[in-house]
Amino acid sequence: MNKHEHLSSVLQSVNTANGLPNAHYIDPDVFEEEKAAVLFANWSGIGFGKDVPEVGDAMPVDFLGMPLLIVRNKQGEVAVFQNTCRHRGMILVDKPKKIGGVIRCPYHSWCYALNGDLHATPHVGGPGHNMHEDIYKSDLGLLRIRSYVWRDVIFVNVDGQALEFEEVHADLMARWAEFEVPVHHGGPESSFKLEVATNWKLAVENYCESYHLPWVHPGLNSYSRLEDHYNIEELGKYSGQGTLVYRQLKGEGGEMFPDFEGLSEKWDEGAEYITVYPNVLLGVQRDHAFAIVLEPKACEQTVEHIELYYAQSSEDTPELADLRVKNAEQWKVVFEEDIFVVEGMQKGRHGAYFDGGRFSPAMDGPTHNFHHWVATQLTNRE
Amino acid sequence: MLTAHGAGDHMQLVHLYTQAADMREAAGEVDAACFFLTHAYVFALEQGAEEAVALNKRLADYGRAELIS
Ligand code: FES
Ligand SMILES: [Fe+2]
Numbered sequence: 001m002n003k004h005e006h007l008s009s010v011l012q013s014v015n016t017a018n019g020l021p022n023a024h025y026i027d028p029d030v031f032e033e034e035k036a037a038v039l040f041a042n043w044s045g046i047g048f049g050k051d052v053p054e055v056g057d058a059m060p061v062d063f064l065g066m067p068l069l070i071v072r073n074k075q076g077e078v079a080v081f082q083n084t085c086r087h088r089g090m091i092l093v094d095k096p097k098k099i100g101g102v103i104r105c106p107y108h109s110w111c112y113a114l115n116g117d118l119h120a121t122p123h124v125g126g127p128g129h130n131m132h133e134d135i136y137k138s139d140l141g142l143l144r145i146r147s148y149v150w151r152d153v154i155f156v157n158v159d160g161q162a163l164e165f166e167e168v169h170a171d172l173m174a175r176w177a178e179f180e181v182p183v184h185h186g187g188p189e190s191s192f193k194l195e196v197a198t199n200w201k202l203a204v205e206n207y208c209e210s211y212h213l214p215w216v217h218p219g220l221n222s223y224s225r226l227e228d229h230y231n232i233e234e235l236g237k238y239s240g241q242g243t244l245v246y247r248q249l250k251g252e253g254g255e256m257f258p259d260f261e262g263l264s265e266k267w268d269e270g271a272e273y274i275t276v277y278p279n280v281l282l283g284v285q286r287d288h289a290f291a292i293v294l295e296p297k298a299c300e301q302t303v304e305h306i307e308l309y310y311a312q313s314s315e316d317t318p319e320l321a322d323l324r325v326k327n328a329e330q331w332k333v334v335f336e337e338d339i340f341v342v343e344g345m346q347k348g349r350h351g352a353y354f355d356g357g358r359f360s361p362a363m364d365g366p367t368h369n370f371h372h373w374v375a376t377q378l379t380n381r382e
Numbered sequence: 383m384l385t386a387h388g389a390g391d392h393m394q395l396v397h398l399y400t401q402a403a404d405m406r407e408a409a410g411e412v413d414a415a416c417f418f419l420t421h422a423y424v425f426a427l428e429q430g431a432e433e434a435v436a437l438n439k440r441l442a443d444y445g446r447a448e449l450i451s
Contacts, residue, residue, distance in 0.1 A: 101430030109424050119450070122424050128416030130423075130447040137448075 004382065007375040010356065014368040019356035020375065025199040025349040031299035035064050038278050038377045040158035043165050045280035045293035046070070048307055049078055049152045050185040056099040056114065060091070063158070064296060068145060069093050069103075070154060073114045078149050080156050081116055081142040092142075103142075116142035152183055152309065153280050153291050169276065172238050178267070179284045181260050183309035186288075186324045190308035192332055196339055198346040200279055200296040201374065203304060206342050207273065207281045207292075208366035210241040216337050231365045232274055236373060239366035240274030246285050249330065251323040257287035260311040277373055287311065288327065300346055306335060395425045396433055403440075416446045423447070 009018040023030045046063050052072040060083050061068045069083035069092060083092050090107040102111040102119050111120040118137040125132035146157040148165035150173070155165060162168060173180075185191070196203065206212065210229035213220060225245075233239040246269050248256050263286055271285040281292040288310050295303040308328055314321065348354060359368050383402075386394040399422035406415035419441050426434035441447035 100428065101434065102427050104424065104428040111424060111427050120424055120427055120447070122420045123417075128413050128420055128446055130420055130441060 004375070004379045007379055010371050010375040011379075014359050014365050015361040017359060017368055017371070019359065019368075020201070020371050021356045022349045022352070022354055024374070025202065025346060026299065028299050031199075031296075033378065034374070035296075036159070037381050038374055039064060039296065040066075041377065041381075042162055042278050043148065043155040043157050043168060043276075044278055045153045045276070045291075046080075046156050046295075047154045047293065048185070048291065048305070049149050049154060050307070051096075052078065054098070057096070058093050058099050058103065059096040060093045063156070066158060067091055068156065069142075070147075071099065071103075071114055078147060078154055079115070080145040080147040080154065082145060084143075085110060086118065086140040086142070087121075112142050116144055118142075150276075151179075151282060151289065151291055152185065152307070153276075153282075153293060155276075155280070169238075171234060172274065172276065176272070176284055178263050179260060179289065181262065181311070183289055184311070184313040186308045186310055186328065187314045189325045189328050192306050192328070192335075194304040194306065194335060194339065196302050196304060196342055197300060198302050198342040199300055199349075200294045200302040201370070202342045202345045203294050203302055203338075204275050204277075204279065204281070204370055205367045206338055206345075208239050208241060208275055208370055209364060210243075211360060211363040212341065216341055217334055220334060231363075232272065233365045233369040235369060236376065238274055238277060239369035240272060241366060242270065242272040245269055246271035248287055249323065249327050251320075251326070255320065255323060257320060257323065257327075258311050258317070259286045260289075275370065277370065290331065302342075304335065306331070392425045392429055393431065396422050396429075396431060396437075399425065400433070400437070412444060416441060416444055420446070 006021055010020055046061050046068060047059065047070055052059050052070055055072050055074060055076055058069060058071045061070060067083040069081045071079050073079050085092050085105040085107065087105065087108055087110050090105050092103055092105055099114060102113050104111045109122050110118060113119050118140045120130060121135060121137065122130050124130060124135050146160055148155045166173065210226060214226055228243055228245040230242045232242055250256055267286045273283045275281050279294040283290045288308060290306065290308050293305045295305060297303055308331065383398045386398055399418045403415045403418035403422060406418060419437055423434060423437035423441060426437055438447060438450050442449035
């Protein structure tokens with residue numbers, strides 16, 4: 001019997017399929033397998049460009065145990081390296097900091113430029129001798145991890161084998177081409193972190209569906225009815241949900257956020273919420289957007305990093321500061337309302353007789369689309 | 383010097399190590415001078431301080447480092 005026989009029922013059509021079996025949520029071995037086949041083999045989100053705003057900013061990230069270093073290089077671009085010194089393997093940068101010149105390893109002071117080149121190897125040939133005939137600096141630069149920034153999210157392909165980001169996500173990028181304009185992070189109040197006792201996939205699944213809206217977000221649903229939502233599902237690519245009745249937030253004095261420039265009518269009252277597989281949740285609306293990176297801490301533990309973005313910077317629109325706070329609070333309520341479901345589904349998956357569950361053929365297409373994709377990543381590697 | 387290390391004042395370290403190097407160099411102790419020059423150079427490099435260029439040149443002149451242009 002092949003190893004992934006049990007996934008064949010996931011790969012059927014939504015009408016008859018079962019969801020991913022319990023092991024995919026509670027078994028540390030399967031978590032390890034998915035780490036390699038799903039999270040390292042694809043383009044996963046690990047952070048945000050706004051966290052390294054200036055040249056020389058460096059931020060270490062532990063991604064599933066893999067030490068990574070995000071830097072903003074001299075060209076102003078984001079680059080990601082393995083955060084491990086090529087000498088004795090010391091962690092190079094252990095907390096966010098500004099690199100004025102080079103990255104100096106705190107152990108024996110080998111120095112790396114922001115482009116990863118090894119610049120100095122003090123005493124490598126003995127005291128006061130900084131060269132050695134067998135040490136070629138050009139072979140010993142920092143190891144670069146493929147990265148791509150889209151909508152301010154920093155994506156990495158750890159195993160280096162994925163197709164180009166722009167190729168993998170061509171359809172989605174085309175779908176949202178109108179939103180290909182600069183986004184401005186709303187500042188500290190527009191940033192929050194939720195720690196949830198769940199496998200990261202359940203956060204994706206809950207995000208993709210609108211089925212739960214009237215039950216879990218009755219406030220949201222009072223103006224956004226179930227029938228005003230539609231499923232978004234592209235087999236093997238992405239999924240999510242859209243709404244036809246997006247309403248802009250208004251302040252006390254009737255003030256609103258300015259729109260992203262050049263949007264077509266479709267977005268007057270339209271908005272879409274899509275998962276960039278595997279672990280990035282994006283939302284686009286006429287006047288603001290958000291990005292959520294799901295950080296899988298452990299098999300049953302996830303941190304949701306939630307960031308709100310606007311068409312104009314906070315510096316340019318100080319009069320909207322209160323509205324930004326109000327907006328962040330409103331979203332926070334929505335995301336917090338989802339915690340008990342993702343944690344509850346996680347607990348439910350310890351029920352040994354649960355079979356992955358059946359989907360609503362009408363409502364759960366986007367969720368099944370994600371399961372299908374995950375199962376495909378696993379079976380493809382046989 | 384230990385105070386500057388302790389305080390993480392790396393610009394001060396550049397100066398102190400350079401001074402130490404100058405003294406050893408004046409005494410004709412090239413190895414000791416290069417040891418201190420190396421430290422001055424690394425801390426200058428770390429901060430992107432312009433002193434790094436001259437320090438690198440001094441080390442390179444003694445054949446102790448590649449000249450970084
Ligand atoms: S481990 Fe980094 S310089 Fe030795
Ligand atoms: Fe929800």
